[in-house]
Every structure is written in structure tokens, then in C-alpha cells.
Amino acid sequence: MKSNTSCSDxxxxxxxxxxxxxxxxxxxxxxxxxxxxDSISNDEFKKRFEELKLYGDDHVICVIEDVTSSKIVxxxxxxxxxxxxxSCGNVGHIEDVVVDSSARGMQLGKKVVGFLAxxxxxxxxxxxxxxxxxxxxxxYEKCGFKEKEIQMVKYFI
Amino acid sequence: MKSNTSCSDxxxxxxxxxxxxxxxxxxxxxxxxxxxxDSISNDEFKKRFEELKLYGDDHVICVIEDVTSSKIVxxxxxxxxxxxxxSCGNVGHIEDVVVDSSARGMQLGKKVVGFLAxxxxxxxxxxxxxxxxxxxxxxYEKCGFKEKEIQMVKYFI
Numbered sequence: 001m002k003s004n005t006s007c008s009d010x011x012x013x014x015x016x017x018x019x020x021x022x023x024x025x026x027x028x029x030x031x032x033x034x035x036x037x038d039s040i041s042n043d044e045f046k047k048r049f050e051e052l053k054l055y056g057d058d059h060v061i062c063v064i065e066d067v068t069s070s071k072i073v074x075x076x077x078x079x080x081x082x083x084x085x086x087s088c089g090n091v092g093h094i095e096d097v098v099v100d101s102s103a104r105g106m107q108l109g110k111k112v113v114g115f116l117a118x119x120x121x122x123x124x125x126x127x128x129x130x131x132x133x134x135x136x137x138x139x140y141e142k143c144g145f146k147e148k149e150i151q152m153v154k155y156f157i
Numbered sequence: 158m159k160s161n162t163s164c165s166d167x168x169x170x171x172x173x174x175x176x177x178x179x180x181x182x183x184x185x186x187x188x189x190x191x192x193x194x195d196s197i198s199n200d201e202f203k204k205r206f207e208e209l210k211l212y213g214d215d216h217v218i219c220v221i222e223d224v225t226s227s228k229i230v231x232x233x234x235x236x237x238x239x240x241x242x243x244s245c246g247n248v249g250h251i252e253d254v255v256v257d258s259s260a261r262g263m264q265l266g267k268k269v270v271g272f273l274a275x276x277x278x279x280x281x282x283x284x285x286x287x288x289x290x291x292x293x294x295x296x297y298e299k300c301g302f303k304e305k306e307i308q309m310v311k312y313f314i
Contacts, residue, residue, distance in 0.1 A: 028241065037242040048245045059239075081236060082216075084185065085194040085253060088205045093250065096242060121313045128313070131288065131306040145309035149288040152302035156278045156285070 012068055013103075015111055018061035018075070020049050026071045027063065034098040055079070057123055062115045064108050073103040078116040080123050092120025092128035113143045169225055170260075172268055175218035175232070177206050183228045184220065191255040212236070214280055219272045221265050230260040235273040237280050249277025249285035270300045 018027070023045040031037040040048075052059050057080070064074040076097035080090050094116050099109045120128040131151040132140060175184070180202040188194040197205075209216050214237070221231040233254035237247050251273050256266045277285040288308040289297060 031242050035242050038244050040241070040245060044245060045241070048239060048241060051239055077240075079238060081250070081252065082205060082208055083234075083253065084197070084202070084205060085188050085192050087195050088197060088201060093238070095238065096240065117311055126312065126314050127310055129288070129308055129310045131286065131308050133306055137307060137309065140309045143311070145311045147307050148310045149290055149308040150294060150304055151286055151288050151306040151308055152294070152297045153284055153286045153305045154274060154300070154302045155283065157283050 007068075009106060012066060013073070013106070013108060013111075014065045014067050015115055016063060016065065018049070018063050020046060022063060022065075022072055025065065027075065030072050030075055030098060030100055031096065033101060034096060057119070058082075060116070060119055062112050062119075064112060066103065071100070073100040074098065074108040074112050076109075076112040076116050078120055078128070080120065080125060086126055090120075090123060090125045092117070092123070092125040094120075094128060094130035097130075109139065110143055113140070117143070164225070166263060169223060170230070170263070170265060170268075171222045171224055172272055173220060173222065175206070175220050177203060179220060179222075179229055182222065184232065187229050187232055187255060187257055188253065190258060191253060214276070215239075217273070217276050219269050219276075221269060223260065228257070230257040231255070231265040231269050233266075233269040233273050235277055235285070237277065237282060243283055247277075247280060247282045249274070249280070249282040251277075251285060251287035254287075266296065267300055270297070274300070 023042055028037060028039055059079040061077040062075060063072045066073045077095045078092050080092055083089050083091060094113065097109060097112055117128050130140065137147060180199055185194060185196055216236040218234045219232060220229045222228065223230045234252045235249050237249055240246050240248060251270065254266060254269055274285050287297065294304060
């Protein structure tokens, strides 16, 4: 019999798309664990959120909320690139995957990547790709990915 | 004095954005030198062209036309990804760069990559990235890129 005071991981960690109120649930603080990420005002957050909303299903940010603390503990994004090659094929690009340091070891990263890859597949992509450090290769292999190319970068600042 | 019957490389190879008439100028045949790329009907080309047009400057395809033959001899694309990290920073993603086999050795690839990187910079990107095979690393280094991460891929078909 299920207790009223505790819940399963599935009930506790809610996988969903980013909502406009998530700036108050630690979304930006979570991204700070990934890379350089200054705090932004609610207006700046709202502006970017609305810009991304214009892309509809072509740019989706997945979050996992810990409903016991109302904190965002994992996230990742995917955008759909429309090509001319492969009979006007689509490719999903996964970016900015991170799991809160206090919530690791519970397969939340795998859940985020699965959500994003499923989204790309359902939007007709023939593949989904991402760039990562060699340190994260084993994790993405567990998610069904294989190493293929190298990433090159040019910084402007 | 300039001859009327010949022109400089700069006059001969016109760098510009993709136009809807480029399906009749060998654009798809050029992409076939890059990867799997079946011919598509003019309607299919037009449909995808219009879909991409909705993104405005957030998705740009550069082509180089040889004005002496009215053939597209080089191309590449860039799309601008809007992020929350780095104070709502933007990143340019370069894709599908190819130069016609008959037009290599004239720095046309470098011109395409330069056009795309400049576009990303002018759109406020803090960096521009691309994935390539290790064989093409030296070319992109000449374009000012450095190797950074590894690309992982998951195919759906």
C-alpha cells in the first residue's frame, strides 16, 4: 500500500517542458553547474522564453522538477534543424544537459536525454546529435549514442 | 584595362544567400557530393525554402555561384541557437559545407565558412561551432577554428 507521506521516484521527479515560472525554481542556478551562466532578471528570462516559444516544437527545453522541493534538478534542450539533404531531412541537436549535483545517480540525465531524443524522433529526425567532452562519452553511450566526428569551435569573445 | 571576355575570381564567384531559383542551378547536385541527397521536386524545394525563410536571419544558407556557368559551386549553412546560459547568449551552428569537386583549391570553402561565421558574429553569437571528420580538421583550423569536443550521434533510421 502506498504511503501518503512518500512517493516513488517517478512521482517525485516530474519530466516536462520548461515553463515560464521555472526561473523561480532554480533553473538558472542549475545551468550554472554546466557553464558560465549569470543570473538574469525575470524580464530577461521571459523575453528569451517567448523568443524560444516562437519556434514551437522546433526548440524544446526539457526539465525535471523535484516536486517535493519545487526545484528544477535536471535539464536539456533540443532543436530541430531542417535540411535539404536526405530528402529534406531533419536533425535534432541536443544541448545543455545537466543534472543537479545533489540529484545524480538516479538516471535523471538519461531521462532528459531520452525525452529529447524521443522528441526529435517524433518530429521526423533521421538522427539526433550532440557534442560533449570525452569524459561524458560513456554516459551518452548508455543513452544509445556513438562517437562519430570532432567538434570545432571559434570564439568571438 | 579589364577584358570583356574574362573576369577576376571575385567577379566570377558570387557569394550570396540561397535563392529559390537555385534548385535549377545545381544546388542539390552539389549537396550530393557531401552526403546522401536524393533529388527533390521543385515543389519540395520550394516548401523547405519557405520553411527556412520563416527563421529569417536565424537560419542562413550561403552559396557561391559561378556566374560564368550559372552553377552553384559551394555552399554551407548556419543557424543561430538561442540559449539561457551566458546571459541569454547565442551560438552559431555551421552545417553542410561543401565545395564542388571541379572548383576546389580556390579558397571557396574558406569564403563560405567566413561568410557563415561573420553572420553568426553579427547576430551576436559568442561562438560558432561545427562537427567534422578528423580529415577536415586542418581546413577548419585555417578558418580559425580549434578542436574542442567530440560529437555523439544516435540514428533513428
